[in-house]
Amino acid sequence: MEKVVILGTGPAGLTAAIYLARANMKPIVIEGTQPGGQLTLTTEVENFPGFVDGVMGPELMDNMRKQAERFGAEFKRGWVTETDLSKKPFTLKVNGIGEIQTEGLILSTGASAKLLGIPGESENIGRGVSTCATCDGFFYRGKKVIIVGGGDSAMEEANFLTKFASEVTVVHRREELRASKIMQDRAKENEKISWALNNTPIEVISDGTKVTGLKVRDNETGKEKTIETDGIFVAIGHTPNTAFLNAQIETDETGYINVVPGTTETNIPGVFACGDVQDKKYRQAITAAGTGCMAALDAERYLEGTATHDWSKSL
Template sequence: MNEQVHDVIVIGSGPAGYTAAIYLARAGYQPLVIAGAITPGGQLVNTTEVENYPGFPEGIMGPDLMENMREQAEHFGAQVEYDDVIEADLTNKIKSVTTDGGEHYKARAVVITTGSQYRKLEVPGEREYGGRGVSYCATCDGFFFKDKQIVVVGGGDSAMADADFLTRYASSVTLVHRREGFRASKIMVDRAKANKKINFVLNTVVDEIKGGPQGVESVTLKDTNTGGKTSLETSGIFIAIGHTPETTFLNGQLQLDEEGYIVVEGASTRTSVPGVFAAGDVVDNVYRQAISAAGMGCRAALDAQSYLTDQEVS
């Protein structure tokens, strides 16, 4: 066990984690950031050009943006470790976390920014064409599909909203759903059905994504009733079948909502356990944007500072 007690441990990275680290480091707390072993920097490290993050009129590559944030946090004194937290004891006044590499760390406060993962179709071609026609974020990538034929997969509110949004750019949108009925609310379904650019293909799943050097070229569709397969030409496929928040390591210590997202108190980032704060996509199941995650990371840092100050006074 590492006997040093840090002021703050930030679990996770991405815009929320690195922003929290920047604010905490500038305040003199020298946070320890456990950024993740495989994809430190969050989902943006798998993104190509980011055009909607303020301050970059020509856009910036997702990995470059995360690298800049990490360097800024380290410049002010943050320590970054590339490992995954597999266990945490958050209920005591002094918190402790254990990493996959076998390290044990202690801290007076913890900020959780582990994010969420897009649910995947797990079909051939999905991984191969990620970032080259396969997308999980309509607001991030829709602009790149001007006057193209695209596919949206899903049957919830997110899929309906994505399909409707993408018609601003695409020549046509085909919404593919595995059942006849939808999980989406009636108002969202009605809005999508009223959009003349949206076609519906129901009782159907995507069986394979095909493409070439330039990216996605078509998808193979499978009828869930007959098993028959057809091919549909498309330049892109937007997968909107939900997210899975990264909260398994908490083992029920924090209050979660019915979908597994961490519950925070009002507009703050305070969780159900004193001294534990949460920010970014592990909390936010609505906006899921880099800029909103960064803003929440700032709030988490300020909430953590307030907590630590109160602890020092008491």
């Protein structure tokens, strides 16, 4: 029987582990298939407070893990294949570990950026391919970049990137955009944004060290061409990692976990959610870490019986 288990080792999960370990709650942290979360795919992080000259994403995550271990958090490698949250204690079946029972559970499994699945894409993440304009836009000051996508997020990121890039080209495989009219109008009024609609991305071009272009196919003529660029931002959405919960936790229509506003409480007492798995708006390392702190404090109060919230009126 464990007191509290944390699923996920991104900024949210590791921050929760640090706080709970310091509170002598002896948390068990289950690392999934991508220990460290999305930041392990990032090269330099310049917007995490406290690092004047920036820090490499994997280094930041490694340091956070070591900090949690220093206070007594225990890490186990595996991934959850089955959960039973219908009764206490909660039961988790973990591949490579077996069955774990716990009084409290923190879900910090994050969200995975959707990728195009084309040649040259995955191997160039962090070398010109990005899924976060807010994170990486600064590195493209005065350069040409491409945004792939046609929804509100793509339009928002295209406008954001014009603060840095000299030119932003929106590539979308359809002639019509999915974005709301107000977001389309805002982007179309921006002189720095050009359009390559009805074009399907088919390959990321690289010189071996950095991205140099995006090969696309004109859907009307079938002709292929390469759009020269210094960076490619893929903005086709995210998928919250909640499928393994088998609908036991209340989520919104897109799968993000619902929490009581101002807390990390879910619809099940003793289960808390933090980080990108419950945040489809900000999706930043620092906001994830903040909610990880909240989840740890919420869980600690719950487990010590000092929580005053009425869960029957939560959601």
